[in-house]
Amino acid sequence: MYELEYFYEEQCQKLEAMAIEPLPFEDCLCQMLDLVTPEVEGKITLRDLKRCKLAHIFFDTFFNIEKYLDHEQRDPFSVIREAETDDQEVSDWEKYAAEEYDVLVAEEAANNLCHDE
Known part of the structure; x- marks a missing residue:
């Protein structure tokens, strides 16, 4: 360690x-x-x-x-x-949904930072 x-x-x-x-x-x-x-x-x-x-x-x-x-x-x-x-192939829909979810989370985090300041 x-x-x-x-x-x-x-x-x-x-x-x-x-x-x-x-x-x-x-x-x-x-x-x-x-x-x-x-x-x-x-x-x-x-x-x-x-x-x-x-x-x-x-x-x-x-x-x-x-x-x-x-x-x-x-x-x-x-x-x-x-x-x-x-082991499974990810579909185009799953990739799109994951990307959009990440964008949504990032936008919410940015909004929270703006409101906290």
Whole structure:
């Protein structure tokens, strides 16, 4: 976990530079352990990551700030739906509906920010 904390500290510095308050490492670590569900408690192995269908989120959290923010701003249930439908082809209608939903959520968030100020 020491190695993960090292990389997460760098992500925190980038977030703070963007005026975004980072999640404490302990909370982030709990989320990642829940995401990966390692076989041995407190130890994440390559085998655990290969077994986990959401390993890309794990790596983005520690290495790619833009994708990490994208995951953090998305509907948490959309990740689960994506994992469940990985084996299925997504129709054009489903893609359109998902894009429109994302636009709607973004507009509502922007409106809430304007009203809060």
